[in-house]
Amino acid sequence: xxxxxxxxxxxxxxxxxxxxxxxxxxxxxxxxxxxxxxxxxxxxxxxxxxxxxxxxxxxxxxxxxxxxxxxxxxxxxxxxxxxxxxxxxxxxxxxxxxxxxxxxxxxxxxxxxxxxxxxxxxxxxxxxxxxxxxxxxxxxxxxxxxxxxxxxxxxxxxxxxxxxxxxxxxxxxxxxxxxxxxxxxxxxxxxxxxxxxxxxxxxxxxxxxxxxxxxxxxxxxxxxxxxxxxxxxxxxxxxxxxxxxxxxxxxxxxxxxxxxxxxxxxxxxxxxxxxxxxxxxxxxxxxxxxxxxxxxxxxxxxxxxxxxxxxxxxxxxxxxxxxxxxxxxxxxxxxxxxxxxxxxxxxxxxxxxxxxxxxxxxxxxxxxxxxxxxxxxxxxxxxxxxxxxxxxxxxxxxxxxxxxxxxxxxxxxxxxx
Ligand code: HEM
Numbered sequence: 001x002x003x004x005x006x007x008x009x010x011x012x013x014x015x016x017x018x019x020x021x022x023x024x025x026x027x028x029x030x031x032x033x034x035x036x037x038x039x040x041x042x043x044x045x046x047x048x049x050x051x052x053x054x055x056x057x058x059x060x061x062x063x064x065x066x067x068x069x070x071x072x073x074x075x076x077x078x079x080x081x082x083x084x085x086x087x088x089x090x091x092x093x094x095x096x097x098x099x100x101x102x103x104x105x106x107x108x109x110x111x112x113x114x115x116x117x118x119x120x121x122x123x124x125x126x127x128x129x130x131x132x133x134x135x136x137x138x139x140x141x142x143x144x145x146x147x148x149x150x151x152x153x154x155x156x157x158x159x160x161x162x163x164x165x166x167x168x169x170x171x172x173x174x175x176x177x178x179x180x181x182x183x184x185x186x187x188x189x190x191x192x193x194x195x196x197x198x199x200x201x202x203x204x205x206x207x208x209x210x211x212x213x214x215x216x217x218x219x220x221x222x223x224x225x226x227x228x229x230x231x232x233x234x235x236x237x238x239x240x241x242x243x244x245x246x247x248x249x250x251x252x253x254x255x256x257x258x259x260x261x262x263x264x265x266x267x268x269x270x271x272x273x274x275x276x277x278x279x280x281x282x283x284x285x286x287x288x289x290x291x292x293x294x295x296x297x298x299x300x301x302x303x304x305x306x307x308x309x310x311x312x313x314x315x316x317x318x319x320x321x322x323x324x325x326x327x328x329x330x331x332x333x334x335x336x337x338x339x340x341x342x343x344x345x346x347x348x349x350x351x352x353x354x355x356x357x358x359x360x361x362x363x364x365x366x367x368x369x370x371x372x373x374x375x376x377x378x379x380x381x382x383x384x385x386x387x388x389x390x391x392x393x394x395x396x397x398x399x400x401x402x403x404x405x406x407x408x409x410x411x412x413x414x415x416x417x
Pocket of ligand 1: 097098099109164255256259260261263264267305306309310361362363364366367368369370371372374375
């Protein structure tokens with residue numbers, strides 16, 4: 001570091017606001033500069049009003065693993081995201097495992113965790129390959145008169161949504177309506193300049209229909225189990241002394257459905273965008289092997305689709321030498337920790353050959369992402385098959401950002417094959 005001429009340090013709340021809102025969303029030098037600015041306030045920064053940003057790698061890792069640091073529950077989420085009004089779509093996730101603390105979290109998670117067996121993942125591998133091949137086969141006919149095709153609509157979006165539907169076991173005939181309602185929900189998470197009230201109303205209606213759909217679906221699978229994760233999760237729950245309530249079951253299916261697809265859409269998209277910039281990786285990823293896994297790992301580290309998560313502190317707790325007071329909220333900056341030079345030397349270099357064992361993009365501790373292995377498998381197959389089939393592919397025109405706070409991702413990636 002050049003200590004003779006240090007860069008001016010802006011107040012942390014200014015950097016934080018930019019980081020969470022306008023600063024997120026794109027792979028760029030500006031974003032990397034924001035990461036550095038945020039890191040300069042580490043390892044823990046006081047954001048005022050009993051909010052703290054956890055920034056250093058060790059502190060982030062510990063915040064995720066320390067059982068005294070709690071998951072935000074619904075009530076806290078409302079306080080924390082003060083500009084997000086209460087709505088059916090926000091409330092729909094209140095009863096999911098993501099917002100519970102032990103022992104309730106443990107009770108819910110084991111119902112689903114046990115259904116994510118390596119055997120089921122191995123069976124999915126073949127179907128992921130077939131889904132990717134079909135999406136690639138269809139690309140030429142989706143190409144417009146200007147010679148470009150949108151790789152989000154026709155590729156990155158298509159893969160995870162079909163994989164998660166196959167995994168859960170949603171019948172083919174029901175998928176168009178489930179997907180249409182899910183899209184209404186996703187649209188409402190974006191910072192648009194349109195009518196927010198109208199988008200939220202549509203999202204709420206869509207969410208209600210999805211809840212209704214999953215209630216019916218669960219009842220059908222309970223009566224007639226099939227070879228899918230839904231049937232297994234229902235059986236796991238029914239075998240417990242305190243089975244999940246109907247509402248808990250429905251909410252967790254909704255969580256699985258959403259958590260399983262938009263994050264992975266952006267992982268694949270972020271991999272494509274980086275590959276277009278450093279094109280020498282494309283043939284290496286196309287040839288498969290460990291470098292393809294490393295490429296996905298490095299995309300997760302350097303351009304993570306999720307930039308941070310949140311926690312709360314009920315009783316005072318010490319973290320990285322700072323005592324966090326009772327009733328404080330934490331923003332846990334996993335994306336900043338992923339570029340901590342103490343753990344990742346030369347952090348801004350994109351290097352698929354690094355050790356990705358400690359990358360924090362899937363979280364850590366009790367809530368570590370259930371779908372991490374699946375998401376990585378999908379991205380690896382998608383990127384290697386895309387670049388094997390289209391080695392000269394180039395992005396063309398302006399990519400459109402997914403304007404979701406806390407997310408790096410793209411809604412449109414026009415390309416020439
Ligand atoms: C939890 C990220 C893909 C299902 C999480 C968490 C993160 C995360 C950060 C923990 C949140 C926290 O502790 O605050 C991602 C990313 C993905 C991805 C970046 C893709 C690139 C998936 C997939 C599925 C999935 C494919 C399902 C098939 C879940 C579930 C939880 C979770 C159910 C809640 C676990 C719990 O609370 O115990 N994910 N995820 N995710 N993820 Fe993922």
